[in-house]
Amino acid sequence: MLPKIYTNVPGERSLAWGKRLGEVECRNTTYLAEDWPIFWERADGVNVWDVDGNRFLDMTSGFGVAGLGYGFTAEALRRQSDVLLHAMGDVHPARVKVELCEVLSKITYEKWEDKKGKCLFGNSGFEAVEAALKTAVLATGRAGILSFEGGYHGLGYGALLGQGIGWFREPFEGQIAKVTQRLKFPREEEGLDDFLEQLTKVDGSKIGAVLVEPIQGRGGIVVPPEGFLAALREWCNKVGAVLIFDEIYTGFWRTGKMFACEWDNKAREDSRGSVVVPDLICLGKALSGGFPISVCVGRAEVMDAWPESGGEALHTSTFLGNPMGCAMALEAIRRYQETETESLVREAAEKLESGLRKLESLGMVKEVRGRGLMMGVEMDCGERVLDLTKALLREGVIVLPDGPKGDVLALTPPLGISSEEIDFSMELLRNLIEF
Ligand SMILES: Cc1ncc(COP(=O)(O)O)c(C=O)c1O
Incomplete structure (x- = not known):
């Protein structure tokens, strides 16, 4: 399902949980800022809902864990x-x-x-x-x-x-x-x-x-x-x-x-x-x-x-x-091991890669690389990737910066991501980069 935002991101509840966490968790664990993070309430398939009721599309599979989507082994x-x-x-x-x-x-x-x-x-x-x-x-x-x-x-x-x-x-x-x-x-x-x-x-x-x-x-x-x-x-x-x-x-x-x-x-x-x-x-x-x-x-x-x-x-x-x-x-x-898994991944991977390749002509994009559903967009600097990561979050898409300098936007969505969800995130990414 595509994202649906009901309140600002992060919303009031997420900000309040962040304040509480900052007092009791070791520093240098959860990154806390005025515009980060959202606190998760539940997840299903490719979607995550936060404590403010916003629905996100998780293009990270939760650090690559969610495989065929959240809940597939529940x-x-x-x-x-x-x-x-x-x-x-x-x-x-x-x-x-x-x-x-x-x-x-x-x-x-x-x-x-x-x-x-x-x-x-x-x-x-x-x-x-x-x-x-x-x-x-x-x-x-x-x-x-x-x-x-x-x-x-x-x-x-x-x-x-x-x-x-x-x-x-x-x-x-x-x-x-x-x-x-x-x-x-x-x-x-x-x-x-x-x-x-x-x-x-x-x-x-x-x-x-x-x-x-x-x-x-x-x-x-x-x-x-x-x-x-x-x-x-x-x-x-x-x-x-x-x-x-x-x-x-x-x-x-x-x-x-x-x-x-x-x-x-x-x-x-x-x-x-x-x-x-x-x-x-x-x-x-x-x-x-x-x-x-x-x-x-x-x-x-x-x-x-x-x-x-x-x-x-x-x-x-x-x-x-x-x-x-x-x-x-x-x-x-x-x-x-189910036979359809391979074609599911292949189709989603082709779609994701062709969407990302279209970004290569944009000035600040240095390189698009990766294989399958493990793709990265190297930008001209780490700040750009951090800004993009935060802007995407505000629009309902979860991504992460990667690389020693944080200048690579990593995309590792659940294997079952739909073509519509890929199109949505690619269009959003393009608009944000062009803007
Ligand atoms: C290739 C690789 N090896 C090892 C690890 C460490 O795994 P964990 O964070 O579960 O200890 C990671 C985590 O991102 C990883 O990407």
């Missing part, structure tokens, strides 16, 4: 919450944890190479990344990490090792081990040559993990050149490092394939597609459609670097494999 949550809210994840687990592990194995390593995958669950996305980094240390005995400028892997201390947006790391640098080497993330139009040259200079004997997003999200929606992932795969094979794809953002159709690593390998155009198979893949966000659950899935022989448990797990957490998260993820994956 019934699974209701059913599960009637019977079991919590179990003892690594001691006496819920049955649904087993089912989810089996399904995750099927849609990754069993599909890609007829081998089992094994799972290690977390709550937030960064925990899946940390589980992957620990796995790499156990598998290789090497602490070194190769990651990328502009890469975003979450903000836990372990995940900060891979963080490629400097200002997230800087205040905490004193507590972060100096084990990471960062390379420039190549852009599609640059080709691979410079990157391959940089890669030859890296001392592979020190690197245990290569941590990379197949398409950078928070780094400003950056698509690498074709062959990039395949080159990393080859390099990891050569030096014996573990290749980790962080698909927390790109996973579950966001880029037009179930996983973004299924785009990249010309050498492997067989019946399974052109997938570059990582040793470990990190998933979160759209995995459940709204419950904090994440997972590191790995090729079984790599995951088996973890020793057999003698009763006390070396890595776990209180809520590991929470049954509500597992039930929602099972339902989400069932829906993602």
Whole structure:
């Protein structure tokens, strides 16, 4: 449904909630200003309603979580919450944890190479990344990490090792081990040559993990050149490092394939597609459609670097494999596997991209880029994107700035967004930019 505004945005109620929050929440969490934020009351499909009754179109899917739209896994949550809210994840687990592990194995390593995958669950996305980094240390005995400028892997201390947006790391640098080497993330139009040259200079004997997003999200929606992932795969094979794809953002159709690593390998155009198979893949966000659950899935022989448990797990957490998260993820994956999902995403993606391409001729638009329903509009400066973000909100459309300088307007709508909703937001965007 298209937006409908009843009061100013933010309305009086949102402003009042903002005032209350400012007194009791840690600074630097929720951004509070005279014209920001709105407080959410409920959401359904592509829409969000705020406490003032205004209806918005969410072009972010709530940080990429809402997958096929808000509420598409709510019934699974209701059913599960009637019977079991919590179990003892690594001691006496819920049955649904087993089912989810089996399904995750099927849609990754069993599909890609007829081998089992094994799972290690977390709550937030960064925990899946940390589980992957620990796995790499156990598998290789090497602490070194190769990651990328502009890469975003979450903000836990372990995940900060891979963080490629400097200002997230800087205040905490004193507590972060100096084990990471960062390379420039190549852009599609640059080709691979410079990157391959940089890669030859890296001392592979020190690197245990290569941590990379197949398409950078928070780094400003950056698509690498074709062959990039395949080159990393080859390099990891050569030096014996573990290749980790962080698909927390790109996973579950966001880029037009179930996983973004299924785009990249010309050498492997067989019946399974052109997938570059990582040793470990990190998933979160759209995995459940709204419950904090994440997972590191790995090729079984790599995951088996973890020793057999003698009763006390070396890595776990209180809520590991929470049954509500597992039930929602099972339902989400069932829906993602329906045959119509692919065409739904393809049609919406084509519509969104063609709408955005029409903006390229406008002076202050530097570039339109992305893949599938993960698109970015780079503008001439970050202030412009912030102004646009706020102006769009006032008209009923939720978007976010991205990129280290905040100069990219990111658009990652729910996969089921309609053509009418895309047209509406494109027209609005054009009018606001021209104005
Ligand atoms: C690629 C990627 N990895 C990891 C994370 C961290 O996930 P979370 O914020 O759930 O910890 C994010 C969050 O935006 C992400 O985009």
